[in-house]
């Protein structure tokens with residue numbers, strides 16, 4: 421660290437050669453040990469019409485009979501009318517590493533006469549898993565968060581050889597911002613190599629046309645050539661044309677392989693010449709399982725969380741954001757200033773109205789008093805006038821003014837005489 425740079429608030433990194441062994445080169449091993457002890461959690465969702473080989477492929481991928489043998493489908497009239505969501509969990513172990521795998525199946529998807537809303541229950545299910553994670557994050561004690569979020573969605577495309585169906589496009593459009601989409605051409609052994617190539621091109625063109633984002637193997641700067649080549653090879657196979665089989669069959673040259681037997685030969689699941697199963701497994705399990713988990717957490721969940729909190733009226737409270745963004749700070753100051761002005765104006769209006777009301781009340785009171793005084797005086801004058809008129813009339817008629825007065829006079833006169 422350069423001292424002057426430190427006082428100026430700028431830090432710079434200089435490379436130092438160590439004189440001996442310190443030990444932090446062991447950090448990756450610490451992380452490795454801890455992760456192995458804790459085990460891993462992964463949730464995959466499979467979506468596609470019945471009979472496209474979803475359960476067979478999951479059993480093939482994880483080399484276990486996760487899905488029990490299925491009963492044949494009941495007649496269409498007896499099937500449930502909505503898409504059901506079913507989860508199967510399994511703890512699997514390989515070379516001492518434990519993986520808790522959850523497979524979310526969506527039986528019923530695309531199986532109805534009207535499939536317009538088939539995607540709805542699936543979106544709701546994915547969002548409710550985000551909701552549950554958010555709720556756990558907001559708890560007072562959040563040391564034990566169970567992550568049920570869907571990390572990858574294998575979308576099975578019917579091997580029609582044409583292009584995507586409206587249902588496929590609608591589903592992917594609705595889901596691509598909420599889950600890592602991995603499109604798969606199911607039962608690709610029913611198509612020839614040329615048909616698969618053309619079908620892939622059309623699917624990719626449709627996906628690009630509708631601005632659908634599917635999961636891409638990430639490439640980082642300073643990556644070694646081998647990793648870059650591996651990522652490119654995986655990317656070149658998307659959408660993966662797969663064949664599933666959990667049965668061991670014998671090839672004409674006597675090898676025991678997982679595959680499907682046809683009169684013209686054997687289709688081998690684990691043979692890269694025959695299908696893209698190996699590349700799909702590489703992407704989903706061997707190379708990018710952690711990437712899928714990370715992208716779900718850092719991008720898909722984060723975007724959903726921000727939107728959800730904003731829609732609930734929780735505003736971003738980031739002083740750092742304001743510091744580095746003067747426009748945002750100015751805008752906030754302006755809003756605060758305007759609010760202050762509006763408050764002052766409202767207060768002034770209120771005081772003014774109060775004063776006017778007081779004045780009006782006073783004026784009304786003095787008006788009433790004046791009126792009362794005026795009435796009193798008028799009554800007194802009227803009475804006086806009536807008295808005078810009465811007197812006048814009596815004087816004119818020659819009568820004594822008042823009977824009391826005349827009797828007194830008479831009495832007085834009598835006394836005098």
Ligand code: GDP
Nearest residue numbers: 470471472473474475476490607608662663664
């Ligand atoms: P799900 O309903 O989508 O789960 O389909 P299933 O896994 O139950 O498979 C339905 C049928 O298709 C079964 O008879 C499977 O043996 C068969 N199947 C599965 N995968 C493939 C495949 O890759 N190619 C072919 N030709 N058949 C398959």
